[in-house]
Amino acid sequence: MPFSHVSLPDLPSSIGRLTAIHPVKGGSQGSITLLALNTQAELWRLELYSGNAELCTRICIPDFNPMQPVQMVTSPDEKYVAISNRFGRHAAVYDLVHAQEKMQLSRDEYHYDKSMFPLAFVHQDGMCILVHGTEWNRLDLTYIETGRLLTARPTPVYNNENKDEHYLDYFHGRLLASPEGKWIADTGWVWAPLGVVRTWSLSDWLLNPWESENGPSVRHLWQTIDWDGPICWTGPDTLAVWGQMDADLLEEEDWGEEGVEPAEPAVVLFDMTQPGYRRVLSAIPPLNCKPDEYGIYPYPQADMTVCGDRLFLWGKGVPLQVWRLSSGVREYVDTERFPLIYHQEAGIFVELNPDSGCTALSYDE
Secondary structure (H helix, E strand, O other): OOEEEEOOOOOOHHHOOEEEEEEEOOOOOOOOEEEEEEOOOEEEEEEOOOOEEEEEEEOOOOOOOOOOOEEEEEOOOOOEEEEEEOOOOEEEEEEOOOOEEEEEEEOOOOOHHHOOOOEEEEEEOOEEEEEEEEEOOEEEEEEOOOOEEOOOOOOOOOOOOOOOOOOOOOEOOOEEEOOOOOEEEEOOEEOOOEEEEEEEEHHHHHHOOOHHHHOOOOEEEEEEOOOOOOEEEOOOOEEEEEEEOOHHHOOHHHOHHHOOOOOOEEEEEEEOOOOOOOEEEOOOOOOOOOOOOOOOOOOOOEEEEEEOOEEEEEEOOEEEEEEEOOOOEEEEEEOOOOOOEEEOOOOEEEEEOOOOOEEEEEEOO
8 A cells, every 4th residue: 555654652641632733844854743732722742753742832812712623824934833713803923932922813804704814924035924814805914023014005995986996806715825935825715606716926015015906916816616725836836726617617628628527626737937727637526615513614624735746635535646746647546544734844644533643644655
């Protein structure tokens, strides 16, 4: 079998019951280090190979519920982590070096419970910058060290008679910065409702505070039935998007040469430096959007990542798949394993067990 289990010691009972995990770099090469949140809203640092656990801090965010879906996003140097409920109104940034809260964040009330709290970190010119949602249709850049707002601008007001040129009729969602921080990808939605994946240039945004609304670098890549779905940067300028196109929005001949029906799920690769799309991967499983939690809006429960020439796709009830990017050929499918995260530095998939233990899997080439 291409996937094999990695032997791990038991974790201490003091960590409690875990509800969310997030990969971070460890102190040594090949270590499997995680940030983990428990039901008491305690944030722990775990080292799976040794079984060590260190309490970092306690999360204090208004209306935060660790039993509901949680988002954790780390800065490129992993000095900071931003945390929110997936559909929360509020979030916070924590300094992992000094184990303390750095700042509190909020977005407005308008349909905030329908999309993920927009959060991402980038490094630019020596600065650690937070990208965060402040209103349903507004994002801002904040310099973490000082709290200085880098995108100050008035909020456009909607007026049927005289619409402001910068008014954006778009609900921001999950954000993902490209590996070198050149691009920002946004997986929000517009009324219908309909998911729309947008991208734009970070350097242009730092020069033009309106860039994320209607700047020259903005691209609308793809419209999908769902939003906040899996996306993955496969290189400095290439974004992979997993979703299902509404058949009414695409002419069949547009994808005819790829052998994909318009209503089928697919992964589409887009090059930020070129118009159109680079490649379509077909025979992709549909996304599971049915939440286990009561009262939570449906959302895609899946993810994907890249390692070299391989693209991995997985999710709740979705078989783990391995694709070759260079050829567009599916290399392997595993119908028995359903990991929660992929640890890029260790090259390991991690499952979170009901007893708060972790199971690690490696892909054997």
